[in-house]
Amino acid sequence: MRAFASIALLAALLAPSIAFAVTPDEMLKDPALEARARDLSRELRCMVCQNQSIDDSEAPLAKDLRLLVRERLTKGDSDKQVLDFLVARYGEFVLLKPPFERNTLLLWGLTPLALIAGMIGLIIAARRRPGSAAQPAALSESEQRRLAALVEAEAPKH
Amino acid sequence: MIPELGHYALVLALALGLVQSIVPVIGARRHDVALMRLGSSTAVMQFAFVALSFLALTICYVTSDFSVASVFENSHSMMPLIYKITSVWGNHEGSMLLWVLILSLFGAMVALFGNNLPDTLKANVLAVQSWIATAFYLFILLTSNPFLRLTPAPLEGRDLNPILQDIGLAIHPPLLYLGYVGFSIAFSFAIAALIEGRIDAAWARWVRPWTLAAWMCLTVGVAMGSYWAYYELGWGGFWFWDPVENASLMPWLAGTALLHSAVVMEKRNALKIWTLLLAILTFSLSLVGTFLVRSGVLTSVHTFASDPARGVFILAILVLFIGGGLSLFAWRAPMLKQGGLFAPISREGALVFNNLFLTTACLTVFVGTLYPLALEAFTGEKISVGAPFFNLTFAPLFIPLMFAVPFGPLLAWKRGDILGVAQRLMAAMGAGLVAIAAGFAIAGATSVLAPFGIGLAFFVMAGALTDLVERTGLFRMPIETVRQRARGLPRSTWGTAVAHFGIAMTLLGIVCQTWASERIVALSPKQSVELSGYDFSFDGMVQHAGPNYSELAAKFTVREGGVAIGMMEPSKRSFASRNTTTTEAALMSRGASQLYLSLGDTNPDGSIAIRIYHKPMVLLIWLGAVVMMLGGALSLSDRRLRIGAPKPAAKQAAANLQPAE
Numbered sequence: 001m002r003a004f005a006s007i008a009l010l011a012a013l014l015a016p017s018i019a020f021a022v023t024p025d026e027m028l029k030d031p032a033l034e035a036r037a038r039d040l041s042r043e044l045r046c047m048v049c050q051n052q053s054i055d056d057s058e059a060p061l062a063k064d065l066r067l068l069v070r071e072r073l074t075k076g077d078s079d080k081q082v083l084d085f086l087v088a089r090y091g092e093f094v095l096l097k098p099p100f101e102r103n104t105l106l107l108w109g110l111t112p113l114a115l116i117a118g119m120i121g122l123i124i125a126a127r128r129r130p131g132s133a134a135q136p137a138a139l140s141e142s143e144q145r146r147l148a149a150l151v152e153a154e155a156p157k158h
Numbered sequence: 159m160i161p162e163l164g165h166y167a168l169v170l171a172l173a174l175g176l177v178q179s180i181v182p183v184i185g186a187r188r189h190d191v192a193l194m195r196l197g198s199s200t201a202v203m204q205f206a207f208v209a210l211s212f213l214a215l216t217i218c219y220v221t222s223d224f225s226v227a228s229v230f231e232n233s234h235s236m237m238p239l240i241y242k243i244t245s246v247w248g249n250h251e252g253s254m255l256l257w258v259l260i261l262s263l264f265g266a267m268v269a270l271f272g273n274n275l276p277d278t279l280k281a282n283v284l285a286v287q288s289w290i291a292t293a294f295y296l297f298i299l300l301t302s303n304p305f306l307r308l309t310p311a312p313l314e315g316r317d318l319n320p321i322l323q324d325i326g327l328a329i330h331p332p333l334l335y336l337g338y339v340g341f342s343i344a345f346s347f348a349i350a351a352l353i354e355g356r357i358d359a360a361w362a363r364w365v366r367p368w369t370l371a372a373w374m375c376l377t378v379g380v381a382m383g384s385y386w387a388y389y390e391l392g393w394g395g396f397w398f399w400d401p402v403e404n405a406s407l408m409p410w411l412a413g414t415a416l417l418h419s420a421v422v423m424e425k426r427n428a429l430k431i432w433t434l435l436l437a438i439l440t441f442s443l444s445l446v447g448t449f450l451v452r453s454g455v456l457t458s459v460h461t462f463a464s465d466p467a468r469g470v471f472i473l474a475i476l477v478l479f480i481g482g483g484l485s486l487f488a489w490r491a492p493m494l495k496q497g498g499l500f501a502p503i504s505r506e507g508a509l510v511f512n513n514l515f516l517t518t519a520c521l522t523v524f525v526g527t528l529y530p531l532a533l534e535a536f537t538g539e540k541i542s543v544g545a546p547f548f549n550l551t552f553a554p555l556f557i558p559l560m561f562a563v564p565f566g567p568l569l570a571w572k573r574g575d576i577l578g579v580a581q582r583l584m585a586a587m588g589a590g591l592v593a594i595a596a597g598f599a600i601a602g603a604t605s606v607l608a609p610f611g612i613g614l615a616f617f618v619m620a621g622a623l624t625d626l627v628e629r630t631g632l633f634r635m636p637i638e639t640v641r642q643r644a645r646g647l648p649r650s651t652w653g654t655a656v657a658h659f660g661i662a663m664t665l666l667g668i669v670c671q672t673w674a675s676e677r678i679v680a681l682s683p684k685q686s687v688e689l690s691g692y693d694f695s696f697d698g699m700v701q702h703a704g705p706n707y708s709e710l711a712a713k714f715t716v717r718e719g720g721v722a723i724g725m726m727e728p729s730k731r732s733f734a735s736r737n738t739t740t741t742e743a744a745l746m747s748r749g750a751s752q753l754y755l756s757l758g759d760t761n762p763d764g765s766i767a768i769r770i771y772h773k774p775m776v777l778l779i780w781l782g783a784v785v786m787m788l789g790g791a792l793s794l795s796d797r798r799l800r801i802g803a804p805k806p807a808a809k810q811a812a813a814n815l816q817p818a819e
Contacts, residue, residue: 021393021769022678022769023678023680023758023759023767024678024679024680024758024767025680027678042545042546043546045542045544050400051398051399051400051401051542051544052398053544053545056393056395056398091540092539092540092541092542093540093541093542094542095541095542096542096543096544096545096546096547097543097544097546097547097550098541098542098543098547103533103537103539103541104529104541106525106529107525107526107529107543107547108551110521110525111518111521111522111525111551111555114517114518114521115514115515115518115555118514118517118518119514122502122510122514126502
């Protein structure tokens with residue numbers, strides 16, 4: 001047990017300590033610019049990780065990207081210019097929120113479409129059941145006439 | 159010997175499963191009571207054999223029998239006993255065995271407690287349950303045998319993935335599986351109803367307790383997973399929209415919808431076909447969840463299986479049950495009788511609204527999770543769909559849904575008066591408006607939307623209380639009458655109010671994270687840093703040795719207004735057996751808020767990078783889920799849902815005590 005613990009300790013000291021998502025040294029002096037950098041980082045995917053933004057990721061590539069974003073921002077790029085620059089370099093895969101385009105039509109469109117279709121379907125279903133408990137539908141003109149005729153036809157018998 | 163016993167017990171369970179898949183169905187067709195009743199005995203026996211098999215595997219883990227491949231891969235002799243046990247399901251093979259254990263447990267429970275079910279329905283339900291079980295027994299035995307032996311046996315195991323060596327993970331998968339698998343009962347009932355071609359309000363009464371129980375477990379399971387990710391992954395986030403998280407969120411959304419539509423069916427005999435469809439979809443999504451996680455189709459932090467043969471097998475199970483279930487639905491559902499008419503503005507209407515938004519929200523998550531896979535498969539293009547997408551599409555659906563929550567329980571069945579309800583909710587709306595004003599007053603204009611979120615949460619909480627206040631006659635009647643009425647109120651009414659209060663708490667917790675503050679700094683010993691009125695001074699580093707890891711911890715003294723309020727010790731653990739390091743964040747709760755400290759790199763000059771968060775009201779996110787579960791438990795304890803239907807006389811007495819609904 002003791003031997004094991006000391007080996008473990010040794011290994012811990014020798015093993016390179018894991019990197020840390022955003023490290024203090026990479027942060028920008030200007031708080032406004034740094035805040036923009038953080039916001040942008042959350043929109044960008046770390047491409048070697050599964051579903052992590054570069055803001056969360058500890059991978060070296062994510063660090064490079066974070067530095068790159070900050071570099072562009074200090075050079076005066078707008079947020080959009082930074083994103084465009086990264087898309088040009090790495091493709092749309094880098095964006096965690098894909099743009100609305102031909103190949104993402106269904107991705108963006110399906111939800112509102114389903115909601116609207118659901119609503120229309122419900123309205124039609126509600127209309128198609130005029131006998132619903134809510135509004136016993138008033139008799140139409142022809143029904144009124146038929147009712148009157150029936151009443152009249154029945155009347156002489158009594 | 160023990161692994162072989164476990165393996166053999168599983169084979170026997172498979173044999174019983176095959177019998178139970180066929181015989182009761184024949185019995186139901188021929189109205190042969192003996193054949194039908196066979197299903198009940200085999201269901202209990204199945205559970206006994208799977209439990210035996212699970213026990214055998216647990217013994218292998220506890221005794222560190224490294225001749226078993228799965229134990230060798232995922233355990234270590236130095237591990238504390240609790241993690242030896244939890245590593246039984248901390249790997250692919252064992253977790254599938256847990257899956258079938260819970261599946262057979264539910265089957266046995268239907269067999270034992272379903273005495274008031276009609277014989278044919280019970281026989282069909284047990285048969286369908288057994289189809290699912292048989293498919294998964296085959297899956298385990300053919301592709302993921304947990305009892306595989308190694309010769310020669312290794313001396314030491316490879317240890318459980320350190321990130322999984324955590325108490326949160328001890329309870330997370332079993333709860334999640336209880337939820338996933340619990341929905342299989344709703345599925346089996348739906349398929350049995352379609353086979354029989356008959357469905358009525360009684361069906362909903364039988365299905366609802368099972369769905370409710372499954373939903374409760376899933377609610378806490380999802381929350382547990384979220385809390386685990388919060389403190390273990392060291393990023394301080396509580397929901398990452400990771401595909402694996404989404405896999406558990408989808409059945410939750412569909413299950414919540416199912417719970418609400420089953421109420422309509424039970425009370426008003428309406429929405430029958432829709433409820434059937436939801437029952438099928440909810441379990442289908444549970445299967446999709448299992449597929450996504452188990453097949454390794456999405457590799458993420460949670461995934462520990464990545465063998466294509468398994469993926470194809472689970473996909474086949476998926477296609478068989480979802481495709482089969484939906485085809486049967488398409489074929490038989492039009493033959494079922496519709497019933498129960500209602501006006502659009504009514505309790506039923508409100509529940510339909512709930513269902514529309516919940517299923518659409520579920521669709522959003524489904525599309526967002528699977529779209530990148532589908533796009534890549536069909537066109538080869540790679541895109542990413544992450545948190546920014548889900549936040550943008552999910553929130554607009556949940557806001558109107560939450561706004562409608564207080565209205566639902568106050569509306570009358572059949573035909574409601576929305577203006578009257580709005581009037582009765584005046585006080586609740588007032589509470590919401592005050593909360594919005596308070597939000598702006600306290601936080602200023604840092605975020606325009608967040609105060610409205612706070613207002614919405616308070617509106618829903620106050621709305622849930624309004625329902626109770628009205629029904630008990632609080633503030634209007636003498637206290638003795640109020641007490642009597644409160645006692646006479648159906649437990650399900652209490653349950654509804656409590657659960658709605660819970661979801662509002664969760665919402666409040668989430669919205670408050672807008673004001674979370676963060677600091678990332680490098681500190682040398684004796685230096686200190688301030689955040690949100692708290693002062694953190696770094697006292698130095700200490701070393702600890704754990705049973706199977708070594709730990710490097712940083713000691714911090716936390717002060718508020720110059721007064722020390724406690725110590726925090728974030729650490730890093732190094733696991734030699736896997737050569738990995740985990741970050742253990744230090745948490746300190748201040749009411750419902752938390753201080754969160756996590757460690758980064760040590761610099762050559764002796765300073766250390768740290769990340770400090772102040773997370774206001776963050777605990778509400780998970781407490782809300784616990785409250786939701788309590789609401790479910792209250793509702794489950796309702797005499798009307800209790801197993802063994804109430805006798806007419808008792809029902810009459812209860813009805814007299816209840817105020818009009």
